[in-house]
Amino acid sequence: QVQLVESGGGLVQAGGSLRLSCAASGRRFSSYASGWFRQAPGKEREFVAGISRSGGSTGYADSVKGRFTVTRDDANNTVHLQMNSLKLEDTAVYYCAVVAGAIWGRKASSYDYWGQGTQVTVSS
Numbered sequence: 001q002v003q004l005v006e007s008g009g010g011l012v013q014a015g016g017s018l019r020l021s022c023a024a025s026g027r028r029f030s031s032y033a034s035g036w037f038r039q040a041p042g043k044e045r046e047f048v049a050g051i052s053r054s055g056g057s058t059g060y061a062d063s064v065k066g067r068f069t070v071t072r073d074d075a076n077n078t079v080h081l082q083m084n085s086l087k088l089e090d091t092a093v094y095y096c097a098v099v100a101g102a103i104w105g106r107k108a109s110s111y112d113y114w115g116q117g118t119q120v121t122v123s124s
Helices: none
Strands: 002-007 009-011 018-026 033-040 048-050 056-062 068-073 078-083 092-100 118-123
Touching: 002 092, 009 048, 009 078, 018 033, 018 092, 033 068, 033 078, 048 068, 048 078, 078 092
Parallel strands: 009 118
Antiparallel strands: 002 018, 018 078, 033 048, 033 092, 048 056, 068 078, 092 118
């Protein structure tokens, strides 16, 4: 069992930055690959970013590529999502998730454990 708690969400103006964190507890966090997803009102949950167990492989949705960066800190059982140049369309609840194994995936169904989410609101 892994428990995940996201933090760092909030209200930011377009063009601004936020850094989301996901703190993990329970089983060895270093055994898991991680992903970030988001869900806007009335829309399906979508993949944002993923990072492998080793941290050596990352991937991003086209909509955030070049603006968002995912990193992990296994010493502190934490995954971060640095979000720069935020746009109105980035407004959503952001979720972190982990999957046992080395590789992240783009499908939400691939993940084993989820956090409760943190709201990100981008204003004009």
